[in-house]
Amino acid sequence: MTPDKLKLASHVAAINWNRIQDEKDVEVWNRLVNNFWLPEKVPLSNDIQSWATLTPEEQLLTMRVFTGLTLLDTLQGTVGAVSLIPDAITPHEEAVYTNIAFMESVHAKSYSSIFSTLCSTKEIDEAFRWSVENPNLQKKAQIIESYYYGDDPLKRKIASTLLESFLFYSGFYLPMYWSSRAKLTNTADLIRLIIRDEAVHGYYIGYKYQKGLEGLSEERKEELKAYTFELMFELYENEVQYTHDLYDSVGLAEDVKKFLHYNANKALMNLGYEAMFPAAVTDVNPAILSALSPNADENHDFFSGSGSSYVIGKAVNTEDDDWDF
Amino acid sequence: MHAVAAEPAVGAPDGRLTGSRLIYFSSASDNTHRFMVKLGEEAARLPLYTHEDTLLAQEPFVLVLPTYGGENRLGAVPKQVIKFLNVEENRKWIRGVIGAGNTNFGETYCIAGDIVAEKCQVPHLYRFELMGTSADVDRVREGLEEFWTRLSQNKTQQ
Numbered sequence: 001m002t003p004d005k006l007k008l009a010s011h012v013a014a015i016n017w018n019r020i021q022d023e024k025d026v027e028v029w030n031r032l033v034n035n036f037w038l039p040e041k042v043p044l045s046n047d048i049q050s051w052a053t054l055t056p057e058e059q060l061l062t063m064r065v066f067t068g069l070t071l072l073d074t075l076q077g078t079v080g081a082v083s084l085i086p087d088a089i090t091p092h093e094e095a096v097y098t099n100i101a102f103m104e105s106v107h108a109k110s111y112s113s114i115f116s117t118l119c120s121t122k123e124i125d126e127a128f129r130w131s132v133e134n135p136n137l138q139k140k141a142q143i144i145e146s147y148y149y150g151d152d153p154l155k156r157k158i159a160s161t162l163l164e165s166f167l168f169y170s171g172f173y174l175p176m177y178w179s180s181r182a183k184l185t186n187t188a189d190l191i192r193l194i195i196r197d198e199a200v201h202g203y204y205i206g207y208k209y210q211k212g213l214e215g216l217s218e219e220r221k222e223e224l225k226a227y228t229f230e231l232m233f234e235l236y237e238n239e240v241q242y243t244h245d246l247y248d249s250v251g252l253a254e255d256v257k258k259f260l261h262y263n264a265n266k267a268l269m270n271l272g273y274e275a276m277f278p279a280a281v282t283d284v285n286p287a288i289l290s291a292l293s294p295n296a297d298e299n300h301d302f303f304s305g306s307g308s309s310y311v312i313g314k315a316v317n318t319e320d321d322d323w324d325f
Numbered sequence: 326m327h328a329v330a331a332e333p334a335v336g337a338p339d340g341r342l343t344g345s346r347l348i349y350f351s352s353a354s355d356n357t358h359r360f361m362v363k364l365g366e367e368a369a370r371l372p373l374y375t376h377e378d379t380l381l382a383q384e385p386f387v388l389v390l391p392t393y394g395g396e397n398r399l400g401a402v403p404k405q406v407i408k409f410l411n412v413e414e415n416r417k418w419i420r421g422v423i424g425a426g427n428t429n430f431g432e433t434y435c436i437a438g439d440i441v442a443e444k445c446q447v448p449h450l451y452r453f454e455l456m457g458t459s460a461d462v463d464r465v466r467e468g469l470e471e472f473w474t475r476l477s478q479n480k481t482q483q
Contacts, residue, residue, distance in 0.1 A: 024354065203394075293431050
């Protein structure tokens with residue numbers, strides 16, 4: 001396929017941040033700026049000893065997972081986020097996409113920081129060659145890319161949200177798994193920063209998709225909804241294959257699939273749709289969930305408790321100043 | 326004696342009175358709002374903008390509020406919620422908190438709920454992600470019913 005050239009924004013006016021049409025643009029811009037980081041901030045070299053404790057198969061798997069993630073981040077930084085600019089509703093939305101595009105390039109580069117810290121040049125080159133040759137990895141990039149070059153701006157946002165909020169997770173599983181076993185913990189810290197960024201990106205692009213739906217006919221809304229679920233199924237089937245390619249050698253494929261279901265639901269919610277996978281298949285391994293977020297486990301569900309610790313709210317002498325934080 | 330409309334006492338903050346047992350904040354993304362709609366119980370939404378008058382609670386209530394993924398505690402509680410809780414009367418009636426968020430925000434998952442629960446000394450009852458799944462909705466509906474029953478039992482025992 002020879003894709004057409006991406007179009008650029010047809011008209012540019014000086015951006016005025018003192019006239020805001022959508023507060024969400026400012027909120028997300030500030031959030032992204034406050035969350036800014038660089039891989040140099042993370043002491044990856046502390047993982048060298050831990051890396052040496054992995055078996056050759058585990059090392060190979062880890063490198064392949066990271067080249068796969070590098071490909072997606074490169075696609076999103078170089079094509080995906082940029083392709084959303086011409087159809088932005090506000091000038092501030094355009095600016096947010098440039099921020100997203102740059103951060104995706106930071107993410108892509110950070111995998112190379114991990115590689116150069118832990119692996120030999122020969123191993124790195126082999127892993128990148130694998131990423132070019134693996135059909136399921138190539139297919140997922142091609143599916144998304146074809147929509148970025150397509151002519152429907154809302155479908156571009158759907159594809160982009162599914163990439164940000166779903167397609168990364170077959171890869172993100174592994175560093176969370178290592179972290180839960182106290183391995184490659186600094187690498188996991190870096191991946192958590194990427195995960196946090198992608199969550200804001202998916203939230204924002206999904207929000208803009210929903211803004212784009214406002215005022216459309218019911219027929220067109222139904223078409224886009226059906227399209228979202230079709231694309232999700234297509235990507236999901238490919239993702240299952242990709243997961244088996246990667247994880248069968250270490251027996252983790254079934255565990256990874258639960259994580260895929262869980263994240264597919266969240267991707268759909270970012271687009272404003274109901275979750276698709278039932279709770280019975282989204283029961284993510286608690287160790288993985290807790291590596292992702294220490295507050296996400298069952299112990300934090302007060303409703304599940306015995307009820308013996310029910311606290312009754314009471315008026316407290318809190319000063320207004322206490323709340324001005 | 327003349328019939329007069331109820332007016333707030335002198336010095337009381339401006340705001341709309343509410344007897345809802347559920348009070349929530351949801352930004353323009355409407356994720357928390359969608360969860361509340363699915364829950365299907367009567368609930369009052371805090372104003373979207375801080376320049377609008379806030380709500381004044383008249384009955385015990387549970388507060389539902391989202392966290393948007395910052396680096397730390399600072400600024401995690403939405404300003405609209407701070408304005409609401411700056412009213413002492415509102416803090417008097419709060420009985421619990423339900424947090425919305427995203428586990429991808431790691432340690433700050435639902436941290437705004439933690440902060441409010443801590444400050445008001447009420448339990449952080451439940452956490453859900455984005456607009457919540459149907460399992461979350463069921464869990465919260467049952468959990469709240471039991472929670473209110475227990476609170477009223479505790480009250481009669483006293």
